[in-house]
Amino acid sequence: MSASASTASVSIGSKFSGAHRLLAFASLIILILVFSLASPNFMQTSNIIAILQATSVNGVLAIAATLVIITGGIDLSVGTLMTFCAVIAGVVLTFWGMPLGLGVLAAIVAGAASGTLSGTFVAKLKIPPFIATLGMMLILKGLSLVISGTRPIYFNGTPGFTQISQGSLIGSVIPGLPIPNGVLILFLVAIATSFILERTILGRFTFALGSNEEAVRLSGVNTDRWKIAVYALSGSICGIAGLLIASRLNSAQPALGQGYELDAIAAVVIGGTSLSGGRGTIIGTLIGALIISVLANGLRILSVAQEWQTVVTGSIIILAVYTDILRRRRL
Amino acid sequence: MSASASTASVSIGSKFSGAHRLLAFASLIILILVFSLASPNFMQTSNIIAILQATSVNGVLAIAATLVIITGGIDLSVGTLMTFCAVIAGVVLTFWGMPLGLGVLAAIVAGAASGTLSGTFVAKLKIPPFIATLGMMLILKGLSLVISGTRPIYFNGTPGFTQISQGSLIGSVIPGLPIPNGVLILFLVAIATSFILERTILGRFTFALGSNEEAVRLSGVNTDRWKIAVYALSGSICGIAGLLIASRLNSAQPALGQGYELDAIAAVVIGGTSLSGGRGTIIGTLIGALIISVLANGLRILSVAQEWQTVVTGSIIILAVYTDILRRRRL
Amino acid sequence: MTALVIMKDIGKSFPGVRALHNAQLELRSGEVHALMGENGAGKSTLMKILAGIYRRDAGEILLDGKPVEINSPRQAQDLGIGIIHQELNLMPHLTAAQNIFIGREPRKAAGLLLDEARLNANAAEIFASMHLKLDPRTPVGGLTIARQQMVEIAKALSYRSRVLIMDEPTAALNDAEIAELFAIIDRLKAEGVGIVYISHKMDELKRIADRVTVMRDSEYIGTVPAAETPVDKIISMMVGRALTEEHPDIPDHATSEVVLEVKHLNRGTVIRDVSLSVRKGEILGFAGLMGAGRTEVARAIFGADRRDSGDIYMHGKKVDIRIPQDAVRAGIGYLSEDRKHFGLATGMDVRNNVVLASLARFTGPGGLLREAAMHDVAARYIDQLAIKTPSDRQEVRLLSGGNQQKIVIAKWLLRDCEVLIFDEPTRGIDVGAKNEIYKLLNALAKQGRAIIVISSELPEVLRLSHRIAVMCEGRLTGILPGGATQEEIMHLATLRGDTANHNKQSKPAKGEAK
Amino acid sequence: QDKMYIPLISKGFQHQFWQAVKAGADKAAADLGVEVTFEGPDSETQVDRQIDMLAAALAKKPAAIGFAALDSQAALPLLQQAKDAKIPVVAFDSGVEGDIPVATASTNNIAAAALAADMMAGLIGDEGKVALVVHDQTSRTGIDRRDGFVNRMKEAHPKVEIVAIEYGEGDHLKSTEITKAILQANPDLKGMFGANEGSAIGVVNGAKELGRQLVIIGYDSGAQQKQAIRDGQMAGAITQNPVGIGYKTVEAAVKAAKGEAVEKNIDTGFYYYDKTNIDQPDIAAVLYD
Ligand SMILES: Nc1ncnc2c1ncn2[C@@H]1O[C@H](COP(=O)(O)OP(=O)(O)OP(=O)(O)O)[C@@H](O)[C@H]1O
Ligand SMILES: Nc1ncnc2c1ncn2[C@@H]1O[C@H](COP(=O)(O)OP(=O)(O)OP(=O)(O)O)[C@@H](O)[C@H]1O
């Protein structure tokens, strides 16, 4: 985590980043190959789609977490914020009976608002991101239970709602490819966020803040405002994750969410984004999220005993990242 | 997390650290005052002891996490390592019927061994601490289930075992003060670790590694070895936590442990240790752990509905840290 | 002619430190105003107040004769005040161009998108005007500090300020780059820009400064015209007494024992077949242009970087150096050129940084540290090197740049190695202290240490060295005797490609023969 | 030839109750010569994780599936998929809404908790304060056991006052701390109900650490709970028949897969046990260690 160390390797890493990014697939591809050989059930369209769908929620959450982590922060609230946004959608759609579009909007706005609050704690009040988002994690967890009356809110009154994640636009165009909308949304969010990170001023400041916040401030930039903006964007992406999971479950499950932040952050770090900030890619995060879900699915398909699944998952996560480190060193 | 920001305020903090440390109690004392006024049941000896006992496991875990965090790392495996060590004690004492001392030794050695492994991943293989300890967290969780056969191991064959946490040496000397041994052990571990951190070469390198590892390496220090030593020490402290929880429950519960790392790290950060390394105190961590258990206990005593307990806990954590920041700025 | 900037009776205190007291500065447009003073005199602090980074406790700032409040870097920029910081303030993960224009990126698509092409073009334009060959798309974290410094300069230039503060801009630069910078300064002067120039290199005064303001112990001493005032006078204003310069004679080491010998060192393309040796009591100077590979050689010897091939001998015995610990055990110490990243644990205090390489010596039974003994040595070095710090418990990052450098030196003096490699040891150090360090190096040599000094200041190399090794593009192009001239060195330092191989055969022979 | 393969997707895994269900399922698998796997999420809140497990199970083209739904609505699309693929689904532990399951092997948690309430009321003299430590605020079993207990008290024992309901994730240690705080806040508390094994043990531990005497009623079994009942620290507990649930689920699944008729509702029953009947063969048979 010491940012100062190994400047040389960083420079080399980013110099060859094109090649490296392609190679980062390697761990993932090896995993897929191994599972395909081990079980004929793995490489079926339906299973591939199940894996992608299992990735969709964690993938979107991980993208949200990536933004904050690149600024050098951490976000522990992504999981419960997702749930909170799902509950808000439930309130708007089921309790108040509003049209679908408003529910979608409400979830995203709720996410952005919560992100703005976390960002304000961090930027203005100088509360360490770990504490600010830990607090928000608990606050949102409690509020979800309070608002929902501690029971799931079902979306049966809004028939279109399940389509958000479970319908298949692609399937209706290309009949043989019933990729659920949830997966489509994951990729759209990834592309949009990647674009923001690489091409817009907000993205530039995201990296700059994580690289050396003091230098940015000394350049006369209002760092607080930009930091809050990053947290707000991250929050609104959590709102999308909330819609995805609610649509997938056709319900807002108010108790779900805590613990999901760990999977999300794990995907980010496996994907090569540095927890000390300044460096990271969305494509890496996507690959990280896929590694996690391929592992989970594959081990289940192989009927590995559940206690051993955990052991193997832990080992492979370490191994995958180590492989990645070795490859980068060799480049 | 950006180490560079707000240099001025940090410097002031450390200069007046004596005064500041005393004042850091303030958040805790305010909490205690408020709860005492709100409920006559709060300020009773039995409840104070209950709070202290509730702090013992998390406190010891938080001390273990503090060490690693000061080096600039993070340890997600403290919770499941605690369980693993408890299971190892169970195997040695109950399955093999060895004497108490050997069980205690086995738990601590198992912790040190696991810490050495994590430390080796981090120092030698250059795996980011987050990933190395995430992997270890899963591996240890799975292994605890495997070794125990997914069922609790009871210590009925070792009558003295429950005394480790539940007996009261102090109480047997001073009859009016039945402070359980678990609490005594927490304070002994805190004093010993504080001593190591402040007075020994290992402690000095713990801080130096977190401050600028590369500069330490270029001073001719074998940084890898010291880092591994810190992780090993941290692991052996987790072993003590494992003994405490097993003794308290008179059983090694193999499924327990995941999630405990968050409380432990929260205590560390609330206690003023910086996640970017190089700075931190054990007394701060103790206060952080106490804040967490006083909050939990007080809110339950006031019979606050559980969903609101979560909301209030989140808010107070943010507020407590903010108060601390304000005070430091004013000094 | 009204002054561009007047700073009157400025006062500033930090906890436990009075950094400024009644400080004065008057800057005219179109002049280069040198700000001189010993390490910790308050130069950087005064300039940070002008640049809106610190708030002053007392005094007044007038811009064009009107009082102004400068409360943030942004306000300073808006008032046309730009600054090149003494310590680099870059975002290592961003490219050179991105660093230069942070917060002022050219946009396209109605301001929504970044115009990366124009960004790079603009940066390239500035680099061209500085005659700097640097790809604007290179991440700055991978650049040497010299190049990072050039990026900082480019950034300051890009603001087109009316007032430009340069806080030791040449500390990390070599002569060619310094000449380039001075050409830029001349152009800016002609455009009417007022420049505050802070440096510890006295020779630069005569070359570019119009007036000189001297500070000492946080106070204003006086302002004098640069051309008319003798350097000695300025120095005595700075240090409060006259300095005597002594050129020690070069002892004959022909019969002394060879302590360190390096044979056929290789590392990628940055070190190509370098062989050299240092004798007991000898100071070997290391000269070369930026990027010549001197630092790389030193790091490779020290075990900080892996080497592809090459053997290292101490007292004729081969030593296996893989990590810095091996080197230190073998008796080799290395003082890095980049103190912030590689030299200091800046978050720790002075005492602990001084003992960092020798901690084992202060460890008693059970790993217990002997704090009192640590305090004693720290106090000794604070005294010996005149380190300006309130106490040995002050965090190092709160010290002025020069004083930080002295702490790194103290660390290696305490470690007491047989071979000491000093990489740019006087970077950012004031004249008085520089003299002290020269004396110290000579004394160390007399005691029988073998010393390698890497320096980009030729006068320094010439003054200190008993022999001078010169590198170019990773090759050792020759070894000159102590009395060599600047021209001889520059000749070897620019010997490129195959011609170098040829010269290498003959020149070292000449060096060794002396 | 390949054995018939039947995955069981449960609500949990590490808890002893689920391990007992697994033991029953494994026994049935051995008896009937089929292969079963048993999986469940870490916590009963992780509805989507369970769905992912169900999806992976379906990909393995099983002969039949056993499923303990955390939220049956959420699982509907996948259950539909199973139906379309002609994979029979046997619901266990708690029911699955709709007509997809060919059989349901479950305990009536509401009735069981009501029985606990009756027993509690009887032991405390039908009046006074009681409190609950429940494992989960939102899961089906948590809600049913809480509501079953609370509603029965309100209806049949109006003089019994419920002063606190807290949730401890079934974590022994957390439930212990919760119990101690509840006891501290209510010096006159007469009884406590722990709604699963971890909660019940926590209540026992908490009372023991504070040295308080009160009527404790637990749920499920396990060595510690049985010991507490024998020692008199715990008045009694409700037990389901987890081994039976596991066994019957696999049995029904095998029948359904072979196209044989299965009983639609397999009630595996529940029992109240205490010191007096703990060693009776019919009770001992449904308890686990
Ligand atoms: N943030 C700070 N906190 C405490 N003391 C400080 C701080 N910044 C500077 N100082 C102290 O103020 C004094 C003046 O420092 P300053 O950096 O202005 O010196 P300088 O003249 O630029 O020296 P140098 O030539 O070494 O760069 C020094 O004693 C330094 O230690
Ligand atoms: N961190 C790095 N990443 C990539 N290349 C580097 C790095 N550091 C140095 N180099 C390259 O290695 C070569 C040798 O640089 P080195 O710093 O050793 O030169 P030097 O002679 O010490 O010059 P300087 O005066 O800059 O210290 C140069 O081509 C330089 O660009």
Ligand SMILES: [Mg+2]
């Ligand atoms: Mg300075």
Ligand SMILES: [Mg+2]
């Ligand atoms: Mg160099």
